Amino acid sequence: MNQGALMYSGKAKSIFATDDDKTLLMEFRDDTSAFDGRKTASLTRKGLVNNHFNAFIMQKLEQGGVKTHLLSMVDDTKSLVRHLDMIPVECVVRNIATGSICRRLGVEDGLELEMPTFEFFLKDDELHDPMINEYHIRSFNWASDEEINRMTELTFATNAVLVPLFRDAGIILVDFKLEFGRYDGQLYLGDEFTPDGCRLWDAETREKLDKDRYRQDLGNVVESYEIAARRLGISTV
Numbered sequence: 001m002n003q004g005a006l007m008y009s010g011k012a013k014s015i016f017a018t019d020d021d022k023t024l025l026m027e028f029r030d031d032t033s034a035f036d037g038r039k040t041a042s043l044t045r046k047g048l049v050n051n052h053f054n055a056f057i058m059q060k061l062e063q064g065g066v067k068t069h070l071l072s073m074v075d076d077t078k079s080l081v082r083h084l085d086m087i088p089v090e091c092v093v094r095n096i097a098t099g100s101i102c103r104r105l106g107v108e109d110g111l112e113l114e115m116p117t118f119e120f121f122l123k124d125d126e127l128h129d130p131m132i133n134e135y136h137i138r139s140f141n142w143a144s145d146e147e148i149n150r151m152t153e154l155t156f157a158t159n160a161v162l163v164p165l166f167r168d169a170g171i172i173l174v175d176f177k178l179e180f181g182r183y184d185g186q187l188y189l190g191d192e193f194t195p196d197g198c199r200l201w202d203a204e205t206r207e208k209l210d211k212d213r214y215r216q217d218l219g220n221v222v223e224s225y226e227i228a229a230r231r232l233g234i235s236t237v
Contacts, residue, residue, distance in 0.1 A: 034215045036125040047077040050194040056234045057193040064161035068189040084181025090121040091155040094175040169231035174199035195225045
């Protein structure tokens with residue numbers, strides 16, 4: 001596998017072609033951002049920690065029956081992944097109310113929900129990732145009915161695998177977002193699962209161990225990612 005041309009550079013990851021058109025090289029950079037890119041910084045070791053974190057979680061999901069795009073880690077900051085045709089929709093599950101759902105619905109921050117909620121958002125930074133529903137997805141042909149149902153099913157399956165995994169590590173999985181793509185006629189989980197795209201709270205103190213530390217200027221961002229990683233048994237040395 002040889003690294004080819006840069007195909008995409010996002011806020012925190014770069015995607016490169018390889019000599020196999022069915023695979024891509026995904027690089028986790030030290031860059032971080034918030035508020036649709038209006039706040040940015042470079043945080044030492046963040047790319048390394050997120051690459052290791054993501055590989056661990058993707059492997060656990062594979063073991064739990066959720067197909068992912070991850071093929072293997074290549075080095076500390078890069079992973080080899082399947083080349084998916086990505087669906088421009090984010091799937092969000094919330095186990096505890098915090099963030100935007102509190103602003104939208106006026107509910108108490110930190111409220112433990114009676115059951116997990118599921119929401120769709122359009123992946124579009126310029127539009128600030130607006131909330132959408134199944135009718136929007138069908139009307140604009142972003143995904144088929146079968147794919148909508150499958151994305152929902154796989155997102156809840158991910159929650160079922162990860163909630164107890166984090167609980168056993170003394171961490172609450174508050175919420176997370178997932179993205180899916182097509183590969184050989186099937187849907188696979190793509191993008192990443194790291195503290196950049198989920199909320200993780202210490203189970204006893206509710207201290208934040210995720211990107212909210214950067215959003216809210218709490219400091220020790222990467223250090224908190226590493227705390228979560230160590231509790232899960234992920235080596236980032």
